Amino acid sequence: MPIFEIKKQDGHSRARRGVLHTAHGDVQTPIFMPVGTCGTVKAMTNEEVENLGAQIILGNTYHLYLRPGLEILGETGGLHNFMNWQKPILTDSGGFQVFSLAKLGKVTPEGMHFQSHIDGSHLFMGPEESMRIQRIIGSDIAMAFDQCTAWPASHGEAEASLNLTMNWARKCLEQPRANGQLRFGIVQGSVYQDLRERACREIGAMEFEGIAIGGVSVGESEADMLKAIDFCAPCLPEEKPHYLMGVGTPRQIVEGIARGIDMFDCVLPTRMARNGSAYTPEGTIPIKAARYKSDYSPILEGCTCYACRNHSRAYIRHLLNCNEILGARLMSIHNLHFYLKLAADARLALEQDCFGQFAEEVIAKYPEAMGKDLE
């Protein structure tokens, strides 16, 4: 049985409705994957995450390597047991956090020297280390260790960085893996068509079970991001699952699906939640704003999430202003529900041959991103 089956191909776009088979169960695509950085989707229990319809979550290799560390992850037989989540887990390679969060030291052909953002200790991660950590974590999908190319980058810089990523990709495939663990390669190449195309061809030809587009949503405009995906889309191996890393707004996710992307992850719904921004089809609204002080309607009229069924904007605003944990919880529930429902609606539209209309409606309503923060 192939690990990825395409159940239906949209007639008017590259969008497809698929199923990804993993060691911990099937994932219906297109799918949004909530981020569980340190072995918890922030503010949520596993039960709540499952009840929202999440089929797969992310773990961050860099964070889990620092805490709880390999000794504990090894003792428990991996992250599934440690956090008691029995559905699929995808781990990133750690490279992006070394790039964005840690104090980066020397980059060598072997990997990256860096200092922990927690205690400043000197550490090193390369393809061997990353795959070893992901093997111990026991994720269902391990990502190849790559170098996320900074933005902006000249063509020469982007090419040098891509060459490093390619060498590391090959090294990753030589490492042993956990039982049943799938491996996805990552396409870099910045905003340059020739580099993106070359990366897709070469990574696509390697024996990765899936392929991811990385180096997007790193500061470039939404238009530039979509252009980078457009460069990649025709060159991605059709039979493998396509994952767009760290993207994005609801609008960007639908744009991605139309370009043949099957999997998405993003910290936006949970991070925006804790900051007090709630998702609606017309964009996010700042629930802490004074104009919601006496607003006794739910966050989003007609929304069926626990927060909207039980509480008003005025109450949630009060909780957020008092720094009450329940405020962050209700907002996280609403925002994750919104993202997971978006993916479910996209799947349904594909099944019912009306994806084009669905996508048009979402995109018409949702504002173009102004820029956002990174994890």
Add this chain to the structure above:
Amino acid sequence: MPIFEIKKQDGHSRARRGVLHTAHGDVQTPIFMPVGTCGTVKAMTNEEVENLGAQIILGNTYHLYLRPGLEILGETGGLHNFMNWQKPILTDSGGFQVFSLAKLGKVTPEGMHFQSHIDGSHLFMGPEESMRIQRIIGSDIAMAFDQCTAWPASHGEAEASLNLTMNWARKCLEQPRANGQLRFGIVQGSVYQDLRERACREIGAMEFEGIAIGGVSVGESEADMLKAIDFCAPCLPEEKPHYLMGVGTPRQIVEGIARGIDMFDCVLPTRMARNGSAYTPEGTIPIKAARYKSDYSPILEGCTCYACRNHSRAYIRHLLNCNEILGARLMSIHNLHFYLKLAADARLALEQDCFGQFAEEVIAKYPEAMGKDLE
């Protein structure tokens, strides 16, 4: 129908098994009431609080007066609607927070001048103001506005303070109240037998529906606290519910029940939870300690709470060390479950005529309090 019915009187102690009828339903006593300071039991949804078996929660008049404020509470028709909690609510009078949290200004025969701990604004609260706020909150049980006597206090100081509390108690009874709202008077008198006895007699003779012992757990030893309760116990009107304010440890609650107390509230379970201390029959354990790093057993063997059924000490320790909200949540669930089960077990023991044995076992296991913090 009387608002309080005693279903069973223990043959060997003052403990009794009762039912308190309120506008939002019955409360089976003895009962522990989780504290919902700002209109939320910290870190918990209403659904979770109900599922843990809570029958009644507390709201803090001082906190709710500052945020969300009377305008919003008035607009929504009270706290029940604002927070969507449809079971009984008891509100304290605000006096204790003015005493412990705000910057206290001049105390006059009319009330207390103070500055908000949030924005420093100058405010005033006396019996009229407190009862008006509690009327707008619409609590099922309103507490009389009292002066919490500081500890230690000389006999003269305690007497002067008690006189103020008595005058305020009479004024509280002259105020209008919310529909169906019950009013409890508060007994002060510090550690002095004559003052405590006088307060019990005088407050007991007023037309309050219940009576509370205040001015305990303010810094005195556990022995001194129990002595103060012992002074009061024989003088409390038997037919009215007895409430011991802000107490305490599991051991102290059982000691209180044996002395005829029907109702308890305390921030300890939720506050200790957020600080990483978990309740067990032998006392609290600091889950963040290094010795639990690789401890894959639940917080408490045999405990049926969500945290213990699903997660290990090692995982919860990891969450707490990463400041993950789920850590505070799992700890709060466990600790509230522990307190609510303690009260449920006490009720069962009373029904089965074995309260003496139950109390002895709890007290033998649980260490005497070393002192604790105040809200």
